[in-house]
Amino acid sequence: MKGLIFLVLLWSHAAYAIDAKQFTDQKQQAAYESLTSELRCLVCQNQTIADSNAELAADLRRQVYEMLQQGQTPEEIIAFMTARYGDFVLYKPPFKIKTSVLWLGPLVFLSIGLLMVFWLIRTMAQKKVDAVQEQGQQEKLAKIRRLLNEEEERF
Amino acid sequence: MVKFLIPLVLFIIMAIFLAMGLHLNPSEIPSPLLNKQAPAFTAPKLLAPTETLSPTDLKGKVWLFNVWASWCVSCRAEHSVLNHLAQQPNIMLVGLNYKDNPDDARGWLTALGNPYAVSITDQEGRVGLDWGVYGVPETFVIDKKGVIRHKHTGPVTVQDVEHVLQPLVAQLQAEAE
Numbered sequence: 001m002k003g004l005i006f007l008v009l010l011w012s013h014a015a016y017a018i019d020a021k022q023f024t025d026q027k028q029q030a031a032y033e034s035l036t037s038e039l040r041c042l043v044c045q046n047q048t049i050a051d052s053n054a055e056l057a058a059d060l061r062r063q064v065y066e067m068l069q070q071g072q073t074p075e076e077i078i079a080f081m082t083a084r085y086g087d088f089v090l091y092k093p094p095f096k097i098k099t100s101v102l103w104l105g106p107l108v109f110l111s112i113g114l115l116m117v118f119w120l121i122r123t124m125a126q127k128k129v130d131a132v133q134e135q136g137q138q139e140k141l142a143k144i145r146r147l148l149n150e151e152e153e154r155f
Numbered sequence: 156m157v158k159f160l161i162p163l164v165l166f167i168i169m170a171i172f173l174a175m176g177l178h179l180n181p182s183e184i185p186s187p188l189l190n191k192q193a194p195a196f197t198a199p200k201l202l203a204p205t206e207t208l209s210p211t212d213l214k215g216k217v218w219l220f221n222v223w224a225s226w227c228v229s230c231r232a233e234h235s236v237l238n239h240l241a242q243q244p245n246i247m248l249v250g251l252n253y254k255d256n257p258d259d260a261r262g263w264l265t266a267l268g269n270p271y272a273v274s275i276t277d278q279e280g281r282v283g284l285d286w287g288v289y290g291v292p293e294t295f296v297i298d299k300k301g302v303i304r305h306k307h308t309g310p311v312t313v314q315d316v317e318h319v320l321q322p323l324v325a326q327l328q329a330e331a332e
Contacts, residue, residue, distance in 0.1 A: 042184065042289035042290070043289055043290060045181060045182075055254060055280070056280075056289055059279075059280045059281075059283075059284055060284070063284060082187065083187060083188075084187070084188070084284065084285065084286070084287040085184070085187070085287050085289065086184060086185060086186065086187040086287075088184045088185075
């Protein structure tokens with residue numbers, strides 16, 4: 001049963017919004033597929049326009065297709081889309097001051113995490129060294145006391 | 156003491172960000188068209204399909220460009236506000252009938268009233284695409300030079316009209332051509 005559900009889930013992911021489109025060559029088809037999976041559908045914001053069945057996504061796919069047919073490059077198509085919908089339309093936004101938090105945020109958090117791990121390990125190691133030293137001291141003191149006691153007993 | 160303060164401070168920072176996130180509207184996407192020349196189009200008028208309209212025809216006027224459709228539920232909610240807005244002096248509403256059946260659209264205007272000085276048809280959504288339309292209704296404010304000065308996504312409310320649109324239109328009317 002679990003396997004069946006899994007299969008159904010897999011299948012549903014593979015069910016892209018398909019429209020019949022004729023491409024002049026494989027290169028154009030590849031460009032179409034990569035572009036439509038890089039552009040965000042603005043109505044259903046967590047889907048690419050390749051995934052989405054929304055009308056707007058269909059319009060954007062048609063636009064991409066027509067521009068490719070006219071011989072425009074993927075860069076030109078991306079520029080066309082961002083001029084109208086902003087960087088939000090891109091799943092991979094360009095690095096700008098405005099998007100720097102988006103790009104650098106994860107790195108900052110990762111370094112904070114690494115620093116904390118480093119600091120924790122160091123304090124733990126230091127504690128261990130202190131404990132060992134402490135134990136050594138205690139043993140020495142005990143030995144001295146014992147020796148002193150022995151001396152006292154002798155006299 | 157510090158040991159207990161650090162998690163508390165982290166928690167407070169996180170809570171502040173999460174609270175801010177709750178009040179953001181994810182469907183409100185800033186338009187890159189703001190303060191740029193309005194995209195050109197030549198589109199047939201809804202009520203006179205043999206005539207066309209371009210933004211250049213409206214140069215020298217302050218106008219509102221409202222994207223609507225008869226299939227759009229929130230447009231119905233917005234419609235009475237637009238009807239009221241159209242009554243105000245100095246307001247010129249231009250409609251973009253977006254991805255709609257022209258017959259349905261004409262029926263809608265007959266039934267609910269027509270606040271638009273003129274509406275144009277965009278059955279394939281091409282004008283909408285050039286204007287970066289992604290959710291209907293949307294409303295743009297265009298100044299005398301043909302520059303987009305404001306974009307409102309979603310239905311316009313009475314508050315929006317009183318506090319944003321009317322003051323802005325009055326301000327733009329005062330600007331030179």
